[in-house]
């Protein structure tokens with residue numbers, strides 16, 4: 001058990017990639033705090049992994065301290081934080097408005113940063129810890145209809161490196177994952193919307209992207225979770241400030 005006796009916070013863990021990470025960490029012995037906007041679904045995940053569910057809107061920066069204190073009170077100071085909660089909207093670039101742009105950054109970037117700050121402060125008492133941020137292949141690719149999302153995910157790569165630099169002396173390792181196309185409710189929603197906009201089927205909307213993936217398939221949340229586990233475990237003890245592409249090779253092009 002690589003995380004026996006340790007505590008982990010996973011945000012956005014009610015479904016998709018966050019859920020798979022919560023399950024993977026729990027299977028290695030961690031007690032997991034399942035944070036999500038959707039408390040009912042978070043509670044189901046928490047029950048199945050033997051952890052706790054806490055309702056959290058990661059974009060409500062004022063509320064983060066209360067959420068964090070609740071986790072510490074119930075489970076103890078976290079050894080690991082996974083900032084997985086995120087949103088992705090599909091809007092033609094020229095129609096982006098203030099509301100969509102700022103909300104995307106509030107949730108994807110600001111919430112992750114300020115929760116990291118709260119965690120790092122207490123991880124120092126433990127002699128270290130790990131923080132894992134969720135970037136994306138969109139951190140590196142231009143986006144015609146997801147510009148706010150892509151910009152927010154690019155910011156996460158930079159934020160990861162700055163946090164890694166500042167907290168390295170405290171043995172807090174900060175890394176990020178850049179998943180490609182992973183089959184989750186978010187991904188399915190995106191392609192269903194794209195299909196509806198173009199009057200084509202889900203499979204037809206997906207095919208052009210699939211054609212660009214050297215490994216030729218959509219990834220699974222479990223494949224992302226395996227790499228998250230690597231960054232939480234001692235196997236990555238000499239790695240910090242990295243963003244690992246988990247994308248079937250699409251970013252090689």
Ligand SMILES: NC(=O)c1ccc[n+]([C@@H]2O[C@H](COP(=O)([O-])OP(=O)(O)OC[C@H]3O[C@@H](n4cnc5c(N)ncnc54)[C@H](O)[C@@H]3O)[C@@H](O)[C@H]2O)c1
Pocket residue numbers: 011012013014015016017018035036037038056057058059084085086087088107134135136137178179180181182183184185186187
């Ligand atoms: N699925 C992909 O192909 C893919 C690719 C690259 C990156 N990612 C990133 O991985 C992460 C997880 O993606 P997913 O596909 O599992 O998404 P998902 O939409 O299936 O799940 C996201 C979870 O986050 C929660 N959430 C949303 N807003 C929140 C908020 N304000 N506060 C707290 N929780 C909130 C949702 O309730 C949901 O449970 C995201 O950061 C996403 O950008 C996903």
